[in-house]
Amino acid sequence: MDPQRYEPYGGAGAMTCPKCGAPMRTYERNGIHLEQCTGCRGVFLDFGELEHLTQLESRFAAQPPPQPGYGPSWGTHGGHRYRRGGLSGLFFSS
Amino acid sequence: MPTLPTDLEAWVRGIAATQDPRVVESTPVVPLVTRGLPTRPLAPEHSQVFICAGVIVKLHGAGTHPGRLALRLRGIGAPDMDRLWIQPLRYAAIPAPGDRLATIWPRVTVLSTIDRPPWPEIGQLLARLHRMPQTDELPRLGGHSRLARGVAYLRQSGRGDLAWLADLGDSLAARLETPRQVTLAHGDFHLGQLGHTPLRRSWKLLDVDDFGVGDPAWDLARPAGFWAAGLLDDDAWMTFLDAYREAGGPAVPPDGDPWPALDLPARAAVVVATVQALRTPHSDGTAEELLAACRRMHS
Numbered sequence: 001m002d003p004q005r006y007e008p009y010g011g012a013g014a015m016t017c018p019k020c021g022a023p024m025r026t027y028e029r030n031g032i033h034l035e036q037c038t039g040c041r042g043v044f045l046d047f048g049e050l051e052h053l054t055q056l057e058s059r060f061a062a063q064p065p066p067q068p069g070y071g072p073s074w075g076t077h078g079g080h081r082y083r084r085g086g087l088s089g090l091f092f093s094s
Numbered sequence: 095m096p097t098l099p100t101d102l103e104a105w106v107r108g109i110a111a112t113q114d115p116r117v118v119e120s121t122p123v124v125p126l127v128t129r130g131l132p133t134r135p136l137a138p139e140h141s142q143v144f145i146c147a148g149v150i151v152k153l154h155g156a157g158t159h160p161g162r163l164a165l166r167l168r169g170i171g172a173p174d175m176d177r178l179w180i181q182p183l184r185y186a187a188i189p190a191p192g193d194r195l196a197t198i199w200p201r202v203t204v205l206s207t208i209d210r211p212p213w214p215e216i217g218q219l220l221a222r223l224h225r226m227p228q229t230d231e232l233p234r235l236g237g238h239s240r241l242a243r244g245v246a247y248l249r250q251s252g253r254g255d256l257a258w259l260a261d262l263g264d265s266l267a268a269r270l271e272t273p274r275q276v277t278l279a280h281g282d283f284h285l286g287q288l289g290h291t292p293l294r295r296s297w298k299l300l301d302v303d304d305f306g307v308g309d310p311a312w313d314l315a316r317p318a319g320f321w322a323a324g325l326l327d328d329d330a331w332m333t334f335l336d337a338y339r340e341a342g343g344p345a346v347p348p349d350g351d352p353w354p355a356l357d358l359p360a361r362a363a364v365v366v367a368t369v370q371a372l373r374t375p376h377s378d379g380t381a382e383e384l385l386a387a388c389r390r391m392h393s
Binding site for chain 1: 205207211284285286316317320321322323324325326353356357360361367370371380384387390391
């Protein structure tokens with residue numbers, strides 16, 4: 001998916017890449033603003049943004065792994081109660 | 095109640111009378127009503143079950159292969175298999191009106207939709223079937239044909255909005271051509287395929303039409319797929335799966351994630367059940383849940 005793109009500075013006020021000198025564009029991903037060079041694709045992070053990324057990463061890693069047997073990618077992954085009559089489709093030949 | 099052609103009714107009663115001395119001219123012949131649809135027409139492509147006194151007469155669908163049906167009937171009567179299957183009153187099919195084949199069975203108690211399904215027993219029963227020694231004369235399981243019939247129905251239905259579902263069915267069929275392993279299996283297992291005789295309380299299998307050799311995961315596919323679709327709760331699914339594994343069922347590894355073995359057949363079972371639910375809509379939202387699961391497979 002393409003990152004959502006916006007250009008709050010635009011035009012003459014835009015940053016230039018300290019490495020290759022090409023203009024940089026501002027993107028937002030997962031709530032973090034970052035500048036990316038349109039030439040060498042290098043990324044510039046503002047103060048605090050690296051910490052923010054690290055937090056996101058540790059939060060992701062802390063998610064419990066799925067239980068064995070917890071089902072296929074297309075499934076609802078459990079936690080369901082019988083619905084009234086929900087078993088009816090389990091009774092007939094198709 | 096569908097009206098039964100008089101000659102067919104008389105024929106069924108005559109067959110029943112050869113097995114049950116209580117049958118007289120006034121004994122009713124009752125078509126077994128499925129899917130709560132009392133007006134379901136007697137379509138030759140479908141099988142139809144009739145009850146007369148203590149006898150069940152099953153008219154098999156028009157496409158039934160006589161040789162394969164004979165092998166299947168013989169198969170369930172083999173030593174030890176008779177403890178897993180309700181046994182027919184005759185081990186041979188007989189010709190029936192309309193160029194059909196009929197088989198004759200004892201009337202049994204079947205699991206009702208309001209009963210709590212005996213999941214541990216079901217798991218054990220299927221595991222025992224899957225562990226039976228193979229005989230090379232049995233036909234292939236019928237699951238593949240069921241999927242093909244579902245896809246064919248979708249293509250003929252003119253539902254352009256469901257073309258993706260037919261494509262999904264086709265791609266699953268291609269991937270299911272190579273079974274992971276081969277054992278004896280029921281081929282169309284669901285909760286309506288359990289019955290017991292008055293003397294023995296243990297549940298046995300009904301319906302030989304799809305019985306044969308193939309991937310045993312087909313028999314776990316319906317509960318697995320319904321659980322994945324959110325229609326069967328965790329307790330029921332895990333009780334069934336644990337009992338199956340404990341009894342040495344070979345369709346899934348003894349421990350660890352069972353889904354690599356179950357995924358494809360479960361997908362197929364959900365697609366087939368979806369087509370069926372779309373044909374005969376339940377009012378309980380089953381069709382919507384199943385269709386949503388198919389959409390997730392497709393995306």
